[in-house]
Amino acid sequence: MAARPDDDRRPPHDRGPGRRAARGEGDAAGEADLGDLVMRLARSLRRRGAEAMAPWDLSPHHGRALRVVAHHDRIRPGELAAHLRIAPRSVTDVVDALEGRGLVARGPDPTDRRATVITLTEAGARLVEEIGTARRADAEALFGRLPDADREALRRILATLDDEGDVRGG
Numbered sequence: 001m002a003a004r005p006d007d008d009r010r011p012p013h014d015r016g017p018g019r020r021a022a023r024g025e026g027d028a029a030g031e032a033d034l035g036d037l038v039m040r041l042a043r044s045l046r047r048r049g050a051e052a053m054a055p056w057d058l059s060p061h062h063g064r065a066l067r068v069v070a071h072h073d074r075i076r077p078g079e080l081a082a083h084l085r086i087a088p089r090s091v092t093d094v095v096d097a098l099e100g101r102g103l104v105a106r107g108p109d110p111t112d113r114r115a116t117v118i119t120l121t122e123a124g125a126r127l128v129e130e131i132g133t134a135r136r137a138d139a140e141a142l143f144g145r146l147p148d149a150d151r152e153a154l155r156r157i158l159a160t161l162d163d164e165g166d167v168r169g170g
Contacts, residue, residue, distance in 0.1 A: 048142065052134045056127060063131055065094050066120070069104055070128045074117040076109065103127060 049060050058066075061084070068083045069075055075083075081091040095118055098104040103124035109115035120128065143151055 045142075048138055049135065052138045053131060055134075056131065058127075058131070062094060062098060065091075065098060066103060066124060066128050066131070069118055069120050070125065074107075074109075074119045076115055076117055080118060098124070 046060065049063070053060060053063050065080065065084060068080055072079070077091050077095060078088050080095070081088040084091065084094070086094075095104060095106065099106065101123075102121055104118050105121050106116050106118055109117045143154070146154065
């Protein structure tokens with residue numbers, strides 16, 4: 001027996017305009033909710049980022065930490081924690097893992113002998129460059145589907161909406 005076009009075989013809890021909009025299928029006006037679309041794209045970007053870093057057996061979180069350290073040349077653990085938006089005590093595990101792989105090094109802060117700074121090793125700098133190349137290629141594959149004018153408009157819009165302007169690095 002062929003299904004009729006109006007035959008909805010989805011379970012009852014997965015029917016209705018609210019669920020369709022949450023999946024980006026649209027609302028009564030036929031448009032997906034903008035917030036939902038942005039969240040879907042963010043999830044897709046996180047998944048793609050994790051896949052892009054898989055060859056180096058590096059988590060996205062550790063990759064971001066490396067990019068922050070590279071951006072700042074040298075950084076104190078508390079500052080790194082602020083950029084990663086994690087508790088300062090949690091940054092110790094991140095730095096330990098990266099240091100264990102020879103990607104970062106801890107050293108004395110030249111301006112305060114009581115403080116420690118984190119710097120990239122040569123291996124860490126090479127890895128940041130390799131990952132950056134992979135991320136740029138992936139972004140080009142995703143955003144390259146857009147005409148140049150749309151890409152520039154998207155960049156401008158996202159920069160306008162970005163509320164992290166003072167906490168960058170990755």
